Amino acid sequence: MKLLDGKRLSGELKDEIKIKVDTYLSQGHRAPKLCAILVGENPASQSYIRNKVRSCDRVGFASEVIQRSVDVTQAELLSLIDQLNKDETVDGFIVQLPVPDHIDDQELLLAIDPAKDVDGFHPYNFGSMAQGMDAFLPATPYGILLMLERAGIATSGKNVVVIGRSNIVGTPISILLSRKSDMGNATVTLAHSRTKDLKEICQRADILISALGKPFFITHDMVKEGVVIIDVGINRIDDLTKKSGSRLVGDVDFEKVSTKASYITPVPGGVGPMTVAALMMNTLKSYQKKLGLKDE
Ligand code: L34
Numbered sequence: 393m394k395l396l397d398g399k400r401l402s403g404e405l406k407d408e409i410k411i412k413v414d415t416y417l418s419q420g421h422r423a424p425k426l427c428a429i430l431v432g433e434n435p436a437s438q439s440y441i442r443n444k445v446r447s448c449d450r451v452g453f454a455s456e457v458i459q460r461s462v463d464v465t466q467a468e469l470l471s472l473i474d475q476l477n478k479d480e481t482v483d484g485f486i487v488q489l490p491v492p493d494h495i496d497d498q499e500l501l502l503a504i505d506p507a508k509d510v511d512g513f514h515p516y517n518f519g520s521m522a523q524g525m526d527a528f529l530p531a532t533p534y535g536i537l538l539m540l541e542r543a544g545i546a547t548s549g550k551n552v553v554v555i556g557r558s559n560i561v562g563t564p565i566s567i568l569l570s571r572k573s574d575m576g577n578a579t580v581t582l583a584h585s586r587t588k589d590l591k592e593i594c595q596r597a598d599i600l601i602s603a604l605g606k607p608f609f610i611t612h613d614m615v616k617e618g619v620v621i622i623d624v625g626i627n628r629i630d631d632l633t634k635k636s637g638s639r640l641v642g643d644v645d646f647e648k649v650s651t652k653a654s655y656i657t658p659v660p661g662g663v664g665p666m667t668v669a670a671l672m673m674n675t676l677k678s679y680q681k682k683l684g685l686k687d688e
Contacts, residue, residue, distance in 0.1 A: 484510030535666030
């Protein structure tokens, strides 16, 4: 079994980005800038945003987190988005999800200028992605592709099973892996809460991608020998042996499943850090486009 070390791989990607940024700075260009809108006090979101800011610092990007309280109005957020769309110094921005129930997140996504939509959530980018045109790819799927590519895991002709059909992970990764492209050409099955015979379907997977959010859902008996496991789940469970009283686990029963897997991602330290690195890649791409710079 080989560990797909997202922490290490994302570090390598960020080193590569930093070298490019340093080159642009030495040529007299300004630094790339990423902004994030964070609503409320969701501890998981706060932790993800902290990791994004830290990564910006590491690669030499400017960053700004714009925080609003949980009772912010839709109109205030729309006006904030309008401001960021117009701000020439901002290359890309995101609205960290989830937002509170009284906020219509779809309306917010539609208001983001697609050229600054480094999350790739705007229908313009999503549609471009689906048709194989140039687009910002959503960060988690993009991070997974980069991880497979860097680990030398081919996808062509493979049976891929994706569990979960969210707009930000399951649906886009299933599209990307089935497209006629370098990291595509797979035969993809998209399973979800209404899927019948999930166990049999998973047993056929050469690559199993779980984006479900249920701890220990993928068990030893559901996978075949040699499977590649990509665990997108991030679940906090009680653990009284820890100082904090809890720990993070994925969707996969790591200990038992890893004995059968050829490759497996850990949680934490797997897909999460790759998501952040992919966001850095998209921000660099937006910056290069805006300034008309070549990819050095
Ligand atoms: N708009 N909302 C928007 N864009 C995104 O790309 C996200 N996502 C998902 C949730 N909402 C979003 C993220 O940023 C998930 N996600 C994300 C980002 C980073 C990490 C996990 C999920 C991450 O860094 N995970 C660490 C552990 C972090 C911790 O300790 O809490 C890891 O090693 O997995």
